[in-house]
Amino acid sequence: MIYDTNPITREAIDKLLKKNASNQANLGTESTDLERFEAKVKWAELHRKIRTLDPEFAEMVQPQ
Numbered sequence: 001m002i003y004d005t006n007p008i009t010r011e012a013i014d015k016l017l018k019k020n021a022s023n024q025a026n027l028g029t030e031s032t033d034l035e036r037f038e039a040k041v042k043w044a045e046l047h048r049k050i051r052t053l054d055p056e057f058a059e060m061v062q063p064q
Contacts, residue, residue, distance in 0.1 A: 002054040013054060
């Protein structure tokens with residue numbers, strides 16, 4: 001897994017994961033269906049970027 005052996009790749013993936021964590025944390029009980037859908041779409045985009053950096057790691061953090 002590239003994530004474990006390449007610090008540059010790890011940093012890039014960590015930034016993408018942090019962005020997703022922020023997006024998810026900003027959803028609340030009053031979030032609309034559209035806001036939840038947009039967060040899901042953003043996660044799919046971030047996941048695609050992760051997959052280009054490390055396909056094996058991306059398998060471990062697949063979107064639901």
